[in-house]
Amino acid sequence: MPSSPSPSSSVQAARQALADRLREIRQDAGLSGRALSEAAQWHPAKTSRIERGGQPATAADIQKWCEVCGVIDLAPDLVASLRAVEGAYVEWRRLERTGLSRLQQTYVPLYERTTHFRVYQSHVVPGLLQTVEYASALLSAITMFRRIPNDAEAAASGRVERQRVLYSERRFAFLVEEAVLMYGVGDSDVMAAQLRHLLTMMRLPSVSFGVIPMNARPRRIWTLEGFTIFDDVEVQIELLTAKVTVSAPGELSVYARAFGELATLAVTGDQARALIEQALDALS
Template sequence: MPSSPSPSSSVQRARQSLADRLRELRQAAELSGTDLAAAVGWHKSKVSRIEKAVQPVTQADIRAWCDACNAQEQADDLTASLRAAEGGYVEWRRLEPTGLRKLQESYVPLYEQTRWMRVYQPHVIPGLFQTAGYARALLGAITEFRNIPNDVEAAVEARLGRRRVLTTGGHTFVFLIEQCVLDYRIGEPEVMADQLRHLLQDMSLPSVSVGIIPADAPRPMWATEGFTVYDTSQVQIELLTANVTVSVPSELNTYFKAFDELSALAVYGSAARELVAASLRALGAG
């Protein structure tokens, strides 16, 4: 079985990909490395070092490069690629050195500034809908699996505190949940039953739209990793080992398209509520 690439190798690949795109722009403009260096006032060796991903590139470097290649329209996309290479992949161990509470709290400013949040969740009930019992069971399992300091009770309190964005003005939420999530047992049966009842209540909130993707829905769009879209500026993906932030426009568009196609598979309103109710009945709690 092949080993997974390390985060450092992922970052290096992202840097090399950016360097390759810069080289392609130079070649498309029919400029030599010496020509480009002269156009922007650099030593010619800097161009070579950037194209080999030996020297880190800055936002100012990217804009100067695009100007010299008469490709100004590429600057924003390349700058976003730079941000992704610099901080898009962050291991959980770096985010959770003292436990989970601080990580839960760190999301609050982003949640509060986001006007339109879109969430696709194929694994667990979305965090903003979670009850204390469900969150306690889930965060407890994460704490044990990752072998991090146990501050589960404080983390649960912090996670529940984020729910206020659901009922404060100016926010719109769209949630897509795979039907299997309703049947995955997180915690004891009574914890899961309470969670499903709570989900039914939250589905009635005026700021919220919830779609459930039936297990038997025809799948022109497959189930992907879970992701959250914040307005139109970034997407976050939670992997087993790391949190990934996507901000490159071309990659964002891929996630926007995926969300739209997944939305088309979902049922809403009474049909969605019936799927939740069916899972409740399966627990003997209908």
């Protein structure tokens, strides 16, 4: 079965696309790389390093580049592209320096403005469906692994607080691999309470909840990293070391198609409930 391409590869491609655009601007201005570096008062090799992707351009670099090439009017759009690339791949260590609680609050505006959520998880229960005890156990494990301040209880409360969006006119489609129902996050009591909570939440009129059985056949799409599609605006993917945000229309359509393919493998309604109840029985 094919492996999933790294979500960070698209970010690298976006960085190189910006570098390629800068090279085109230099060439259109009739300047060599050395001449641009000299005019900008840079190290002679800096222009070449930026164009090859060996050194990322800064906003100040782009401003100076456009100034030297006589196209200063292009600078604002290029700097905006740079900001988009910088925000597309953000390491957790940058986001979690002070713990997880503050990070949870940063998601609120996105959740408030989204009307259609499509969530796929292959390893954990989706955050919008977690109990506070499950969330606390999961976030505690994250803080220990990443060696950051442990504010898991406060972070779990913030995560659960966001669940108020479930009781609105928004739409939510959740898909989880069956293994999610069996992974031991917290102790048996925490897992049992979480599974019972899923049985309750899947009855909400705003919620569609599907489970992809481990024996689903034929499996035309492999198990992927967890991702959330927010309307048709962006996709967020959580990697071990970073959060990746995808907003390019072409890539959005790929994730939407993947979600659709995964949905064809899932069972819902009574069949999904039966799998949850089987997982519950296995805990007793």
